[in-house]
Amino acid sequence: MEEKKLTSLVFGNVVIESTLMGAFVRIYSPDMRSYSMNTDRNITLKAPLDDLRGEIPPGHLDALCELIFHDVEEELDTHYPGGVARARQELREWLGNSEH
Structure with a gap:
């Protein structure tokens, strides 16, 4: 069995x-009971956040953070x-x- 942190x-x-x-x-509603995924670019990362942590080259971090929050x-x-x-x-x- 494998445990996966999400x-x-x-x-x-x-x-x-x-x-x-x-x-x-x-984007959740103010009461956090419903959400929308309708962004212009519909940003999806191809791995869970924990798998990406500490693995992205420093030179790409700024561009990725810019892209994720653009919409x-x-x-x-x-x-x-x-x-x-x-x-x-x-x-x-x-x-x-990379230190969790």
């Missing part, structure tokens, strides 16, 4: 949720303290940290 990262009501097959950006910038600026800039910085630090 981390989700929460940035206010914008959540990056891991599944066995990848990770998806979802939800307004939502983050409205509902997340520090807005999209803080969310990108936190995601970059989390993904770049």
